[in-house]
Structure formats: C-alpha cells, structure tokens
Amino acid sequence: MATFTVWKFDDPAAADQSATVLRRAASDGLVTVVDHAVVSWPVGQATPTTHHGHDDKKRGSGWGAFWGLLLGVLFFMPVLGAAAGAAIGAIAKSTQAVGIGRTQLETIREQVTTGTSALFAVTEDGDVDAVGERFHGRHATLIATNLTDAERATLLETFGS
Numbered sequence: 001m002a003t004f005t006v007w008k009f010d011d012p013a014a015a016d017q018s019a020t021v022l023r024r025a026a027s028d029g030l031v032t033v034v035d036h037a038v039v040s041w042p043v044g045q046a047t048p049t050t051h052h053g054h055d056d057k058k059r060g061s062g063w064g065a066f067w068g069l070l071l072g073v074l075f076f077m078p079v080l081g082a083a084a085g086a087a088i089g090a091i092a093k094s095t096q097a098v099g100i101g102r103t104q105l106e107t108i109r110e111q112v113t114t115g116t117s118a119l120f121a122v123t124e125d126g127d128v129d130a131v132g133e134r135f136h137g138r139h140a141t142l143i144a145t146n147l148t149d150a151e152r153a154t155l156l157e158t159f160g161s
Contacts, residue, residue, distance in 0.1 A: 002034055002122050002123070002124050003121075003122070003123050003124065003126070003145070003146065004100055004120075004121070004122050004144070004145060004146045005120075005121050005123070005142060005144065005145045006104075006108055006118055006119070006120050006121075006142070006143050006144040006145070007118060007119045007121070007140040007141065007142055007143070008111050008112055008116055008117075008118050008140065008141045008142075008143045009116060009117045009118070009119070009138070009139065009140055009141075010115070010116055010139065011115075011116070011117065012040045012041055012042040012043070012115060012116065012117045013040065013117065014117055014138065014139075014140075015038045015039065015040060015117035015118050015119040016038050016040060016117065017138075018119050018135065018138055018140065019036055019038050019053065019119055021134050021135060021138070022036060022119070022121060022123075022131075022134075023053070024134070025130070025131045025134050030126065030127045030130045030131050030134070031123050031124075031125065031126035031127065031131050032123060032124040032125045032126070033053070033121065033122075033123055034122040034123060034124055035052060035053055035066075035067070035121075035122050036052065036053040036119065036120060036121045036122065037050060037051065037052040037053065037067045037070075037071060037119075037120040038050065038051055038052075038053075038117065038118070038119055038120070039071060039075065039112055039117060039118045039120070040117040041112065041113065041114050041115065041116055041117065042114075042115070043114055043115045044114075045114065047075060047076060048075050048112070048117075050067070050071045050075070052067040067120070070120075071120075073105075074105065074108055074109045074112075075109070075112070100144065100146055104143075104144040104145075105144075107143055107144060108143055108144050111141075111143050112143075118143070119140075
C-alpha cells in the first residue's frame with residue numbers, strides 16, 4: 001500500500017534538504033519513493049515555490065498533474081472565501097480514495113505558511129526504523145498521513161516527532 005505523508009519544517013530550506021535524504025534512503029533500498037513534492041515558503045514571498053521529484057518515470061505526467069492540482073488548490077487559490085473552501089472540497093473528493101481527506105488538506109493549508117517548508121511523499125515498502133534514523137534530528141512535524149492511528153504512532157515514535 002502506498003503511504004502519503006506530509007512533513008512540515010520550520011525552515012524554508014529544510015524540506016528540500018530532507019527530500020535529498022529521502023532519495024538517498026531510496027537509492028540504498030530502504031524505501032520506494034513513488035513520488036514526492038517540496039513546498040518552500042521563504043519569509044517575504046507572497047506565495048511558496050513548489051516542485052515535484054519526477055520519481056516515477058513511467059507515470060511522471062500523472063504525478064505532475066496530481067501535484068499541480070493539489071499544491072495549486074492548497075497554496076495558490078484565494079486564501080479567504082468560498083472559492084478556497086469549494087476548491088479544497090473538490091480536491092478532497094478526488095484524494096479521499098487514497099486516504100487524504102478534507103480535514104488533512106485544511107490542516108496542510110493552515111500549517112504550511114511563510115517561513116516554513118513541507119515535504120509531501122508517496123512511498124511504499126519502507127523500513128521505517130532505518131529511514132527514521134536518516135531523518136533523526138531534522139525537527140519535522142507530521143501534519144498529514146493516510147496511515148492508521150497505530151501506524152501513525154509508530155512512525156512518530158521512529159522519527160522522533
């Protein structure tokens with residue numbers, strides 16, 4: 001089963017650095033990275049910068065469309081008003097099948113703000129303990145996941161969040 005996680009960092013550069021750690025863990029066979037995206041929002045910028053990893057070469061355009069839609073709705077739609085709520089509601093219907101609900105999308109939008117960054121990852125077959133060691137000390141906060149409560153607790157314990 002694919003795991004969707006969103007990790008928030010209190011530094012605009014930290015998510016990109018953590019994406020490098022994740023790619024190294026994948027190249028060492030500790031996890032399969034289906035795809036990932038990074039959002040970085042330096043202080044003083046009106047909107048964040050985003051990019052996705054193109055990890056899945058076969059379905060790259062599909063992931064590009066997914067990340068474009070998801071990140072566009074979360075960070076580039078009007079912050080206030082019915083349009084933002086309607087957009088989040090619409091994308092929540094699309095992502096609910098993979099365990100990403102409206103509440104998680106709203107939490108992501110509320111928590112990833114100026115001066116922060118986020119690593120969005122879709123992974124499979126991960127050795128949570130070994131990958132957790134690679135991320136130890138990175139001061140990440142798990143803000144969204146499609147894991148069960150028990151799986152989430154194990155992940156948080158392993159990653160020290």
